Amino acid sequence: MYDRLMNRIQELDSRSVALVGSGGAGVVTVGNLLLEAAAADGSYGLMRRSAGPQIRGGESAALLRFADMPVECAGDYYHLVIAFDWRHAERFIDEIPLAASSCVLHDPAGGDVPEPIVQSGARLIPVEMQTQAKEIEYGRANMIALGLVSSITGLKLETISKTVSRSLSTKGENVVAGACACIERGAKMGRSLDIELPMPIAQGGTEDRWTITGNQACGLGALKGGVRFVAGYPITPASEMLEWLAPRLARTGGCLIQAEDELASVNMILGASYGGVPAMTVTSGPGMALMTEGIGLAVASETPIVVIDVMRGGPSTGIPTKSEQTDLNIALYGMHGEAPHVVVAPVSIPDSVFTLQWAVNLAESLQTAVIVLSDQLLAQSRVIVNRPPDIGFITRRVTAQAGVENYRRYALTADGVSAMAIPGTIDMSYTADGLEHDERGTPSTGSRDHLQQLEKRAGKLIGFDYGDHWADVEGDGTIAVVTWGSCTGAVKEAIRRAGEQGVPVRLIALRLLAPLCTQQLNQALEGVRRVLVVEQTFSRQFYHYLRSQVDLPKFTESLARPGPSPLSPGEITAMLLVGEA
Amino acid sequence: MYDRLMNRIQELDSRSVALVGSGGAGVVTVGNLLLEAAAADGSYGLMRRSAGPQIRGGESAALLRFADMPVECAGDYYHLVIAFDWRHAERFIDEIPLAASSCVLHDPAGGDVPEPIVQSGARLIPVEMQTQAKEIEYGRANMIALGLVSSITGLKLETISKTVSRSLSTKGENVVAGACACIERGAKMGRSLDIELPMPIAQGGTEDRWTITGNQACGLGALKGGVRFVAGYPITPASEMLEWLAPRLARTGGCLIQAEDELASVNMILGASYGGVPAMTVTSGPGMALMTEGIGLAVASETPIVVIDVMRGGPSTGIPTKSEQTDLNIALYGMHGEAPHVVVAPVSIPDSVFTLQWAVNLAESLQTAVIVLSDQLLAQSRVIVNRPPDIGFITRRVTAQAGVENYRRYALTADGVSAMAIPGTIDMSYTADGLEHDERGTPSTGSRDHLQQLEKRAGKLIGFDYGDHWADVEGDGTIAVVTWGSCTGAVKEAIRRAGEQGVPVRLIALRLLAPLCTQQLNQALEGVRRVLVVEQTFSRQFYHYLRSQVDLPKFTESLARPGPSPLSPGEITAMLLVGEA
Amino acid sequence: MTNPQEIATKAEFLAHAFALEQESVDRYEELADAMDTHNNMEVAGLFRKMAEFGRKHAAEVERLAAGSDLPTLEPWDFKWVEDEGPETGDYADIDYMMTPVQALQFAVANEKRSRDFYGLVASHSPNKTVRQLAGEFSQEEAEHVTLLERWITRHGSDTAIQDDLDPPNIVD
Amino acid sequence: MNPLPGKSQPKDYKSDVKPVWCPGCGDFGVLNAITKALASLRLPPEQVALISGIGCSSRVPAYTNVYGFHGIHGRALALGAGLKAARPDLHVVVAGGDGDGFSIGGNHFLHACRRNMDMTYIVMDNEVYGMTKGQASPTTAPDWTESELTPSGTHARPFQPAAIALAAGATFIARAFSGKPNLLAQMMVLAMQHPGFAFIQVLSPCPTFRPEQKEWKNIVRPFAVDALPTSDPALAALHCQRDDGMSTGVIYVEARPVWRRSNMQEIAIEDIEQEFRL
Amino acid sequence: MNPLPGKSQPKDYKSDVKPVWCPGCGDFGVLNAITKALASLRLPPEQVALISGIGCSSRVPAYTNVYGFHGIHGRALALGAGLKAARPDLHVVVAGGDGDGFSIGGNHFLHACRRNMDMTYIVMDNEVYGMTKGQASPTTAPDWTESELTPSGTHARPFQPAAIALAAGATFIARAFSGKPNLLAQMMVLAMQHPGFAFIQVLSPCPTFRPEQKEWKNIVRPFAVDALPTSDPALAALHCQRDDGMSTGVIYVEARPVWRRSNMQEIAIEDIEQEFRL
Numbered sequence A, B: 001m002y003d004r005l006m007n008r009i010q011e012l013d014s015r016s017v018a019l020v021g022s023g024g025a026g027v028v029t030v031g032n033l034l035l036e037a038a039a040a041d042g043s044y045g046l047m048r049r050s051a052g053p054q055i056r057g058g059e060s061a062a063l064l065r066f067a068d069m070p071v072e073c074a075g076d077y078y079h080l081v082i083a084f085d086w087r088h089a090e091r092f093i094d095e096i097p098l099a100a101s102s103c104v105l106h107d108p109a110g111g112d113v114p115e116p117i118v119q120s121g122a123r124l125i126p127v128e129m130q131t132q133a134k135e136i137e138y139g140r141a142n143m144i145a146l147g148l149v150s151s152i153t154g155l156k157l158e159t160i161s162k163t164v165s166r167s168l169s170t171k172g173e174n175v176v177a178g179a180c181a182c183i184e185r186g187a188k189m190g191r192s193l194d195i196e197l198p199m200p201i202a203q204g205g206t207e208d209r210w211t212i213t214g215n216q217a218c219g220l221g222a223l224k225g226g227v228r229f230v231a232g233y234p235i236t237p238a239s240e241m242l243e244w245l246a247p248r249l250a251r252t253g254g255c256l257i258q259a260e261d262e263l264a265s266v267n268m269i270l271g272a273s274y275g276g277v278p279a280m281t282v283t284s285g286p287g288m289a290l291m292t293e294g295i296g297l298a299v300a301s302e303t304p305i306v307v308i309d310v311m312r313g314g315p316s317t318g319i320p321t322k323s324e325q326t327d328l329n330i331a332l333y334g335m336h337g338e339a340p341h342v343v344v345a346p347v348s349i350p351d352s353v354f355t356l357q358w359a360v361n362l363a364e365s366l367q368t369a370v371i372v373l374s375d376q377l378l379a380q381s382r383v384i385v386n387r388p389p390d391i392g393f394i395t396r397r398v399t400a401q402a403g404v405e406n407y408r409r410y411a412l413t414a415d416g417v418s419a420m421a422i423p424g425t426i427d428m429s430y431t432a433d434g435l436e437h438d439e440r441g442t443p444s445t446g447s448r449d450h451l452q453q454l455e456k457r458a459g460k461l462i463g464f465d466y467g468d469h470w471a472d473v474e475g476d477g478t479i480a481v482v483t484w485g486s487c488t489g490a491v492k493e494a495i496r497r498a499g500e501q502g503v504p505v506r507l508i509a510l511r512l513l514a515p516l517c518t519q520q521l522n523q524a525l526e527g528v529r530r531v532l533v534v535e536q537t538f539s540r541q542f543y544h545y546l547r548s549q550v551d552l553p554k555f556t557e558s559l560a561r562p563g564p565s566p567l568s569p570g571e572i573t574a575m576l577l578v579g580e581a
Numbered sequence C: 001m002t003n004p005q006e007i008a009t010k011a012e013f014l015a016h017a018f019a020l021e022q023e024s025v026d027r028y029e030e031l032a033d034a035m036d037t038h039n040n041m042e043v044a045g046l047f048r049k050m051a052e053f054g055r056k057h058a059a060e061v062e063r064l065a066a067g068s069d070l071p072t073l074e075p076w077d078f079k080w081v082e083d084e085g086p087e088t089g090d091y092a093d094i095d096y097m098m099t100p101v102q103a104l105q106f107a108v109a110n111e112k113r114s115r116d117f118y119g120l121v122a123s124h125s126p127n128k129t130v131r132q133l134a135g136e137f138s139q140e141e142a143e144h145v146t147l148l149e150r151w152i153t154r155h156g157s158d159t160a161i162q163d164d165l166d167p168p169n170i171v172d
Numbered sequence D, E: 001m002n003p004l005p006g007k008s009q010p011k012d013y014k015s016d017v018k019p020v021w022c023p024g025c026g027d028f029g030v031l032n033a034i035t036k037a038l039a040s041l042r043l044p045p046e047q048v049a050l051i052s053g054i055g056c057s058s059r060v061p062a063y064t065n066v067y068g069f070h071g072i073h074g075r076a077l078a079l080g081a082g083l084k085a086a087r088p089d090l091h092v093v094v095a096g097g098d099g100d101g102f103s104i105g106g107n108h109f110l111h112a113c114r115r116n117m118d119m120t121y122i123v124m125d126n127e128v129y130g131m132t133k134g135q136a137s138p139t140t141a142p143d144w145t146e147s148e149l150t151p152s153g154t155h156a157r158p159f160q161p162a163a164i165a166l167a168a169g170a171t172f173i174a175r176a177f178s179g180k181p182n183l184l185a186q187m188m189v190l191a192m193q194h195p196g197f198a199f200i201q202v203l204s205p206c207p208t209f210r211p212e213q214k215e216w217k218n219i220v221r222p223f224a225v226d227a228l229p230t231s232d233p234a235l236a237a238l239h240c241q242r243d244d245g246m247s248t249g250v251i252y253v254e255a256r257p258v259w260r261r262s263n264m265q266e267i268a269i270e271d272i273e274q275e276f277r278l
């Protein structure tokens, strides 16, 4: 069954290339150059990296996939692997599945090909990269590899050279010349091999295409949403977003503070937001755990904040460099007491721009905490995509104007949102409080005040009109996949493949995880007889969450697998087709 | 419907007495004395207190209930109210429901009787306590009240005097003499009123009865379970448990540290437990929020710890002095990543002894974190109960002996529990780690190691035999109430009342909340057509949790109400009888 | 700390007199509120009464000052005998269970300090008008002292603060 | 009477919320001083924000008429720093207790001192956790055995707020007594005028759990050292080390550049988007 | 060579786990010194526990042959304190980085100093967050602009570990350089022999993110002050304040009672239960 499926997969017009090497082989550099060059030639693509535990000189792999349409996930297997050496290959070999049709170009100087690779049945071709590079002044094996790939995939040599020259320009002329010579040598070597894997080229111009990572996309979305204050504490895999934001906030009239810890980060943004400035913090699991008390304060004091959790493998320090969706529970339920808040998640890298913009908007409009769940896979992958559309939102923080008589900060209103006086507003001072309070904000232990304020804080989220953004719903048919976050890419591809096999499947990729739009979800599930819930967790967190809130059809299955490897479209397709096709 | 029910309730043989006063009136002292005296005379009883926001001199109420069997919850209304004054009575008047048959003895010097009390239809009897007390040297109004209650309820004057003399002995002879004179005066005044509320007296001797609070019971259970190290940071309503434990740990060869914060507390107990000493921390919601990262480390590093969360009103700082069950979510789901752990909750004050003993045992046997959910209602109420039985557990921490070859701390075993080498054991040193690791404990990012260790940590909890302790299951019938924690008392009484009305109802009071014993629960629900899920939350946390894990019968209702007032047996009975009787 | 003796102009003197009364009013109001909050109504009432007296006196000073331009002094720039105004009393002398007698004793001490403050000015100020005015004020404060002392005798000698038999509340 | 227009009477800075503080609590004196200082500085209430954590002392914001945030235990300085960074135009005053500031909040205290943002931090030090019923705080003497939680004392050297502020880099350090609101107000004015992080440790008695502190009024005295305030950290350290903690006055004042956000050339978001183009 | 039986060679204290540290990292020197110090003290490995947080430096426990706990970021001192309190018989050494110890872990540092438990704390200070790719740490100079996170520097005064340890109450304070493992080992021996909380700040270069620290070997020198080590806190403060942070040596040693658990008369749990009887 699975094998039959694998065969079909080959027909998809995409090319997956893995570059593997250790000790400063420069695979990531080649990967980036390749992505850029292919993009310039008109391909869409995606690259992620996998690395060993060392900070420098460790083993690493650049994992790329190209297609004639935006790529949202890794493929099922790699068409081409270029290996400089195999040191500690066991650390990521699981992440590079091969088919019998795959080609593995390996430098014989890099040692014996590992057993799992041999057993895959892939074609193994020894290619001397190291020694060839040595013959060239300023030559490096990775540039030989770049030449090899470009000729095999039919990339324009001119584009490659331009890309390389631009990116190496600071290193000096000699380096550039050496690199170009290597590329040519590699290209020649490539032409002599009988492998052809022409790069899929998309129609249309490339003017409106972007190259962006998920971390950057989140950062951009936050800026577009209006965030002008960020406090954060470095943590993998979120630090890069903070690093991207720091200078750009300074340039847009905002400010970023590196806080002493995550407790400070979340409280700093509470302060900034109380001051009227949309504010955000960015972290990953361990930092998230330290922030929940502050998030609870945001909820209780109705101070808008955005918290991005770029998820990594857990529990505890876990696997900082790998992806997982296992912070769903803490994001939904991690606060003590009743602390209703919003949880959203981008369904793709470019969607991160929109989702963050929306998240800021929701936080401001609803005066609550919005948690955004990104993950390492989205955050640290780089894609070539169409420029994400500009979206304008109208709702904004409801503020109180000077001179309102008898101002009540936590007044009970029809929509549960009450006007917030921003410090500086004359005669409207009030004290924000995390103690339960009455409408004025004065602490109260009365059951009436408690119930009213609980209802207010929960009601404003439930009653809000989230429009169509709550989920990406596509297709029809009587089978549906319900998924979220970075799994969406693989699910989409699986659905396309199932469709090609005559099995139409609906997609429901939730962008709004909490509050769950149960009515809309039920509607989207109308007429569905079979549901597959797809997520990257061990304990089926998402599946259990859905169960807790809605009645799923009897025939509901869960496809859950923990990290570190992402789910492949193939395994999802297989599960979809079982008993159907 | 509800009214009819209220009438029936009166036939229950219990007496509820509320004492109300402000500004150092001494209502808590009288409450305690009354409880003790009634206990000495042979009654069972329960007392809780409610107070205003001031630290001293505020308004407070002592709320008591007596019966001829152990009392596990407040009644539906109060038979007798003694009010020294009505200052800020609105702050807790909701907590003192009255029936038309109730008697309210109030000091006319204390101001007008508040409207809601008047409207209850209760009999209002002015009684001069203040002025009477002034006539007696060292006289105090609260002792007049004690005399009043004792004559109305038929308590032996002799017992009262003995109790008072003992408890006031440190204050000097004059004070004792004054108090006794007041009691006599009060008793005389009481006899002149035509009210009779004879105290229900239980059969049998009082030798084997205890007076204990929930905080003390938890502390005792922990000591009995073997806890010999506690670190904690003061927080309402948990501090008293720490205060009870501190000297007693020192006396049992253990040690308690007041930590600088909750982050330190949880990490300190990790250190102690790593050193082989069963260890625990105690906190409430806000502190719990700060501990989840440490709890995750306990799970990942497989270091046994016990964390007690004495729940209070939330979110954020919330309502520190009032009870709620709203930390269920954070206890179940508050950790980032996949961090399977155990959550238990005592179903009554005396059960706290057992539950804590069990909790320590589970933590040690399973090498994981055990969270215990107590709440303000259990913790700060004082009861007269039968001495809780002694329970001996056999399972203990599996430790590694010196000289094991090739020791693997995180070895995969049949039951998922691997031997832990305690520092000091020769040649067995290892490094505990919160990073994902292989069997030896060496950090690993491999998908195989990750999956194996995830399965190990989850599997050991699922596979464990929790015996009958997972829940208190009682009765049969086709209706069942599923509940937990402090709601159990009121539910039990409601079930008894429903039974008296010819409607048999099953009780399923969960003691083990996670992992949920789904099989046992399904079995306990066999033949049930209607389920009522009872909890003290706003968002129905418990109900949603159950849904997420098991298929509940179609006819499942949820009775959820947030704090601060506890659920009353009457409202539960009413819900049970709707459409049944 | 500077000395009351140096108060040299009528405007300066009146500024002091006004501040003395105003601070006293504010303090008594605050204390009355605190007693109110802590349900010691009797003492709360007494403090309110004291505040009322202060208000009357402040109004008198205001009348006297009508038309003149009083200097604006920072709280720490006044020439009191101590660092604090004479009629504010020490927070530490307050207890929520204090008896009316103790409250009156607190007030007497305040009045005495005022009396002495004015007395110092009356006998030492270089300015005659000031000396004369201060003398009158001192006289008036002395009368308050006598009045309050009479109240104390009337109230009896119950000065022992009762124990609060109940433990403090834990509030968080 | 008051010749200046606008709000400049201390009572104009008080709210109508009645303190829950025990009568006799030192925190009343601090509230009193805050209102006096704000009145002296003629600060419009809407331009002042008073931020606190949790504890008896931390209740202070609601009792004033300025903007307030009664946050969570130990995090007031972080909240205040975020507010000040985002709204440099506001006057930010942070206030709280010794437990809030030196126990759970100790880390933020260290880093606030280092960062030297232009704000004022007032700690009402009663050497006890008032709100949670009288446990030892970091400033409590090690042999204080009145708390059941530490029945034989804390066994730990008391936290020395001024010495630590100095080592951490605070640029204005003072100690005061709540029983002298006028002097305290004067010190607050200096602190608020000081460009940078100004820290005032206010000895503020808790008569309920530390009745012996009623004696403080007879013990506190001004620093008997002419050299203070100094701008020499070594000298300040010397006097902090030598003092018994009961001397009051401004100890240390340093002119160090105040934390400020980096001002880069402003650009539009559209310009930033350019970087993603191929 | 070694006349004593059993484990007393430095290499006997090394495990077979290979460090992930970059070649050239100063932390190798610290590991080297730890094994030398343990060998010198002839400490049986099973009686030593090495506790750490998260960071490159915090990886050290697994590279030794003693009991280890690689905990979570910033909490090593708390974990170590719990272990020491529960198991006073063990030798507890806590180790980590400047980020771990002074940024997120700053509060535990303060309170560990105060508490004066009998343990040793080694901070490998490279003035940077190595593990997360080179951000500024509390000890980083304010004008260091190499991190994208703080492109115009941190604007904050560097954290002064020795001065803060002193103000907080540490009873043994020293500074060392990882490039001199023998000297460092000697200092560690003194620290471990010191009864109470002993703190060593080890300047430990990060060639990857702070290549300029390769120069440290030419800059560090012993304190040029005869008076050190001193037991006079004022004098120690003076020298801490005057030094540029690059002088090495033991700075301060104080004989103060060590934290110890209260020993009360032992009773059985059954006796405790008596108190609940009516």
Ligand SMILES: Cc1ncc(C[n+]2csc(CCOP(=O)(O)OP(=O)(O)O)c2C)c(N)n1
Pocket: B233, B234, B235, B236, B262, B286, B287, B290, B317, C172, D054, D055, D056, D057, D058, D073, D096, D097, D098, D099, D100, D101, D124, D126, D128, D129, D130, D131, D132, D137
């Ligand atoms: C995270 C957290 N831990 C503990 C508490 C409980 N708590 C409230 S106030 C307080 C201590 C207050 O002491 P301090 O700051 O000195 O203030 P004081 O009451 O003495 O003015 C504590 C421990 C809390 N609210 N939150």
Ligand SMILES: Cc1ncc(C[n+]2csc(CCOP(=O)(O)OP(=O)(O)O)c2C)c(N)n1
Pocket: A233, A234, A235, A236, A262, A286, A287, A290, A317, E054, E055, E056, E057, E058, E073, E096, E097, E098, E099, E100, E101, E124, E126, E128, E129, E130, E131, E132, E137
């Ligand atoms: C709660 C939490 N926040 C952030 C991180 C990310 N993190 C890991 S190591 C580190 C800093 C390490 O710096 P340092 O302690 O100086 O060690 P070095 O790597 O320089 O030796 C950070 C911020 C984390 N693991 N946990």
Ligand code: SF4
Pocket: B055, D020, D021, D022, D024, D025, D026, D027, D056, D057, D126, D130, D131, D205, D206, D207, D208, D209
């Ligand atoms: S308990 Fe102490 S600190 Fe708290 S209000 Fe009362 S006197 Fe003040």
Ligand code: SF4
Pocket: A055, E020, E021, E022, E024, E025, E026, E027, E056, E057, E126, E130, E131, E205, E206, E207, E208, E209
């Ligand atoms: S990054 Fe720096 S601190 Fe980390 S191992 Fe490399 S050199 Fe050492």
Ligand SMILES: [Mg+2]
Pocket: D055, D097, D098, D099, D124, D125, D126, D127, D128, D129, D130, D137
């Ligand atoms: Mg305090």
Ligand SMILES: [Mg+2]
Pocket: E055, E097, E098, E099, E124, E125, E126, E127, E128, E129, E130, E137
């Ligand atoms: Mg470092």
